[in-house]
Amino acid sequence: MYEGAIQDLIDELGRLPGVGPKSAQRIAFHVLSADPADVNRLATALRKVKDLVRFCTTCYNVAESEQCRICRDARRSDEVLCVVEEPKDVVAIERTGEFRGRYHVLGGAINPLEGVGPDNLRIRELMARLGAGVTKELILATDPNTEGEATATYLALMVKPMGIQVTRLASGLPVGGDLEYADEITLGRAFEGRRAI
Amino acid sequence: MRRPLYRDDAVVLRVQKLGESDRIITLLTRRHGRVRAVARGVRRTMSRFGARLEPFGHVDLQLAGDPRTPGLHTVSQVEGIDLYGGSFLADYPRYTSASAIAETAERLTPVEQEPSLRLFLLTLGALRALSLGEHAPTLVLDAYLLRAMGIAGWAPALRECAVCGTPGRHGAFSVPAGGSVCPDCRPPGAAHPAPDTVELMAALAGGDWTVADSSATGVRRECSGLVAAHLQWHLERALRSLPLVDRA
Numbered sequence: 001m002y003e004g005a006i007q008d009l010i011d012e013l014g015r016l017p018g019v020g021p022k023s024a025q026r027i028a029f030h031v032l033s034a035d036p037a038d039v040n041r042l043a044t045a046l047r048k049v050k051d052l053v054r055f056c057t058t059c060y061n062v063a064e065s066e067q068c069r070i071c072r073d074a075r076r077s078d079e080v081l082c083v084v085e086e087p088k089d090v091v092a093i094e095r096t097g098e099f100r101g102r103y104h105v106l107g108g109a110i111n112p113l114e115g116v117g118p119d120n121l122r123i124r125e126l127m128a129r130l131g132a133g134v135t136k137e138l139i140l141a142t143d144p145n146t147e148g149e150a151t152a153t154y155l156a157l158m159v160k161p162m163g164i165q166v167t168r169l170a171s172g173l174p175v176g177g178d179l180e181y182a183d184e185i186t187l188g189r190a191f192e193g194r195r196a197i
Numbered sequence: 198m199r200r201p202l203y204r205d206d207a208v209v210l211r212v213q214k215l216g217e218s219d220r221i222i223t224l225l226t227r228r229h230g231r232v233r234a235v236a237r238g239v240r241r242t243m244s245r246f247g248a249r250l251e252p253f254g255h256v257d258l259q260l261a262g263d264p265r266t267p268g269l270h271t272v273s274q275v276e277g278i279d280l281y282g283g284s285f286l287a288d289y290p291r292y293t294s295a296s297a298i299a300e301t302a303e304r305l306t307p308v309e310q311e312p313s314l315r316l317f318l319l320t321l322g323a324l325r326a327l328s329l330g331e332h333a334p335t336l337v338l339d340a341y342l343l344r345a346m347g348i349a350g351w352a353p354a355l356r357e358c359a360v361c362g363t364p365g366r367h368g369a370f371s372v373p374a375g376g377s378v379c380p381d382c383r384p385p386g387a388a389h390p391a392p393d394t395v396e397l398m399a400a401l402a403g404g405d406w407t408v409a410d411s412s413a414t415g416v417r418r419e420c421s422g423l424v425a426a427h428l429q430w431h432l433e434r435a436l437r438s439l440p441l442v443d444r445a
Contacts, residue, residue: 183247
């Protein structure tokens, strides 16, 4: 145990996800020996993230104003809407450079075991957006795990009667892997989604 | 020190994110009861575990850890036996029922590493029945809950009075008393379910699927309510997944 400010910093750092007591101690002593300008920059960045960052009122991605950069971009198509679980999924899809439509961030996936149902996600807001009649295709890009697939199934049930085309991201074998290590579900999906070359 | 390896087959009950790309997998094993194990790198797209450790799957595992001591073990190898999760994903009611089954199995095994073969076989059977789709998912769920309570020693009395043991069908049902109650033993606040509801509960507990499959929707709903109330009374805490079961 250290005294005063250094112990307070170790305690606070130790509350961060993935930071154990040893890591917290190492970071705290790094901060102590760092240049004061660097430490001030870190402190300002931490304060700014809490003061400025909020959720976009349209898609619920992280934003620094009422609407996020993607919702403000007039060059993007309003006819295609991509549903993701978390803001970090938006970044992952944006990195591909393949998608030029809009997003909707659900804020998680349906997970009955954790008590998360449809009412705990931004599904009502999604239905309101789709109700405007602009969207022609809804891409379900929830995680390809049990919770993500169940969420996609639930959304497809809700949206299909509205006459909107509902699509799901393809799943199958990862590039660079060996076929013998593929599990039954992944390999089955790959067979279902095979295409002519 | 290298940890010992042991092998068992198990049903995956729950997965929780851990760190950057790992997960904690809660398993109900055949020989070692409930086990929690870390699956390293399972969330990476190139993980060797793939979808084998998704919930509801029946898998053959090699685990690193002392099989006699509770604690976090590590998944070393896994092979799928029957990955039931895949068949539930396109069917929301089946997915929510499977979630309630998994949560119940976890709650009925409060002590890690305590073998519970009957509950393991019952859980496996329920997931298999759900995947076959021969019966309504909520009927499979209620049958599972009734039989799981039987294994735990909380089976509701359906063919005799729960208080005095007088045989026969009785009109009142009291959760605190333990099931059907005769007019002499009926406590205040006891429910008066339709006779067909108690009949359905007995059919589900005893495996009479002809009676169960032909039951009316209203009777099934009342049966589900009584079964859930009975289970949660004994568990002393509500199941999080039960209110989310799609009974459409």
